[in-house]
Structures are given as C-alpha cells and as structure tokens.
Amino acid sequence: MPYVEKLALFGGEPEIPAGTIKAWPLITEVDEAYVLASLRGANHAFGPNCVAFEKEFAEWNGNAYAITTNSGTAALHMCVAACDCSEGDEIIVTAYSWSSSATCILHHNCIPIFVDIDWETMNIDVNKIAAAITPKTKAIIVVHLHGLAVDMDKVMAIANQHGLKVIEDACQAHGAKFNGKKVGTLGHCGAFSFNQNKNLCSGEGGMFVTDDEEIMRKARMLWSFGETRTPSESRDYHAYALGWMYRNNDLTAAFGRAQLTRLDMYLDWQKRNVQMLAAQLQGVPNLILPVEPAGHEHNWYNYVLRFDMEALGHAQDANAFRDKIVQAMRAEGVEAGVWQRFILPTMTVFQAKNAYGYGAPWSSPHAQPVDYSPEQYPVGQKHCDTHACLVMMVRYPNGPEIMEMTAAAIWKVMENIDQLA
C-alpha cells in the first residue's frame, strides 16, 4: 500500500540532508603533486605531461594512438576530418545527444543526418541506420550515450557493407565495453571528453584515439595548425593543410594523468553504487529503470530514470510533469536533473540550416537537400520529455548510505506523486 508522507517540496522532511552528497571529482595529494610538478616545470604549453598522458591513456584504453586535446568536441572534429569527410558529405548521427556530437559535422562543412533513438538503450536505433544511408554518406558517428555502448557489431556490419567510416563519440563512456572490448577501440577512431562532469575529469580536455596510423596523422594535422610535426618534435611551422589549435596544455594533462591513476577504481565503485540503487528501486511505481543489455558493460556515467507518463495520466503534459517530479526529488535532496531538453534536429542551429552564413554548409553545391522535421524522431522526443538523470550521486566517494537515501527519496516521491497533481 502506498504510504502518505508529506513531500519535502511541500514542507515535509527531506530524505537527504543538505551537504550529504560529496563533490566530484575527488582531489588528493596525488593530484596536487602532479599539478604542482607541472607548474614548477618549464613547459606549460604542450609539455611532458601531455606526451605522457597520451601514452598512458592509449595504454589504458588499448589504442595504438592517442592525441590529447583541449576538449572532446575538438577530438570529434578531428575524427570527422581524419575520416576524409568533405564538404557536402553526409554523416549519420543520433537524434539525441550533446549538441557537439552533431555540430562537429558542421565544423567540417558536412551535413548531419539524424536517426531516431531506440527507447530501451537510448542510443541510436541501429535498425534505422541503413535507411538513412545515401550515395553522399561518408561516416556514422555513434554516441555511447550515458556510458552504454552502441551495438557495434550491427554498426560495423552496416559500415563495412557500405564502405563507411565509424566515429565513436565516447565522451561519456570511459571504460564502457561491448563484447568485452572498450569503446574507442571498436570503430575507426573516437573521442573522449575530460570535462568537469566526466568520469575522467581534468577540468576541460579530451582525447582523440585510433589504431590507424594514417587516421592519426590526419587528425594530428588538424589538431595543430595543419603541421605534420608535434610540438615535442622539431617543427618547421609549415601549414600543410587547414589546421586548428586543439592541443592540450601541460597543467591540464597533469591533472588528467593524476585522475587516470584512479579511473578504474572510480568506475568499479560507480558500478557497485548503481547495482545497489537499481536493486532498491525495483518496483517503484511508474518508474522505468535503465538497462544493461547482454554483451554490454555500462560505465553508468549517467543513471537515467524515466517516468511512465501514460500510466501517470500525463502523456499530454509529460515535459511539465517531469519537471515537477524532478523538483520534488531535488527538494528531497536527490541531485536529479534533466539532461537534454531538446532533440538535436530541433535545435536552432540545424533548423536554420545556416551555420556559416549563406546557408552553408547545406547550400553547398556538393550537398543534397535534407529534411529535419521533428516528427521523424518520436522516440527521442518522448525520451527528452520523460527522463531525469542522476550523475554525481552515483560517483565516488558517495556510497551505500547515499544509495539507500536516494532510493528512499525516489520511493517517497513516486508513492506520493498525487501531491504533485
């Protein structure tokens, strides 16, 4: 029987006292030592920590090459360029992700083609990719969203059949696996983010990874002014191709290296937290829990809850009612949030089809007309309107006690949801 308890939103006692959730990431004397040593060193630009970070991350992930960047977005742009995508070429991408999973396509004057998501995995619906392929298609960007890998067997089979490159947006998916292999080793190249919220945090930053020497060479040119040599080599300062300045700096790399020493421990801890939380949330009314399909190892970067708005009688005002539920959870002390409120194709940058003026790149003579009408992505839209996410709460050093309190708070809100009507 549901019990009636006054929600904290309306003056009841919160389940989780203020100040209980610990901040991310943990900073120890290891971080201080790495960063101080860098600060006291002689090279604060692309210094020795950058070179070491590339080597250590490549080893950790199992890649032949890694290039440290100033963001995950930079690494994504490098992927697009290194896969020989040219102006007007089409690149397939999920309809639901962070904006730069798709704006990186525009950065190289290419055309994003959006594919709706699969409800269960929240990732691109791999069964809809083939229908989106045209003679202009050059690549597929798979986003391992929330830390769950895309079914790469299916994606690689389609890509091989059509001669396409596969770019992995692994910005949220450090350590996630598909059939025992880590993300970033499954496609032709990939991108990681080390931004504040990520499982490996260096403040900002990213990493480009590949096992293909030619792809690595092309990515490096874009990364550093179109040059063929890195700053740790003897440079000729010649721009051989169009380049940007996407290099990382020594202080940030030092911070990233220090965090990398704890990454496996963080991920194990997070997995245990989520197992505990999931067990305690079994049976919560009208709550849909995330899944980890067979063959996948989730990293649980983002533990995504969804609400059954049909059962709750709020199918028509799902977005607004979801916001109320999140507000009620937050009042209980749960650090719940809403991640993306818009599916990508509805974002103005894509609807306006005018990234660089004069309608470019969609107006390119090499491009063909594309349609971004939102009705094509009903699953992504439903997900947008009905989800909430738990990110920091499941992170180290938050542990079993916090999981228990979180579960109790969620039970309380969902069992007393009538109070939100």
Ligand SMILES: Cc1ncc(COP(=O)(O)O)c(C=O)c1O
């Ligand atoms: C899925 C995804 N792709 C790309 C990015 C971009 O990473 P960054 O913020 O490091 O540029 C992010 C980060 O927020 C992300 O979550």
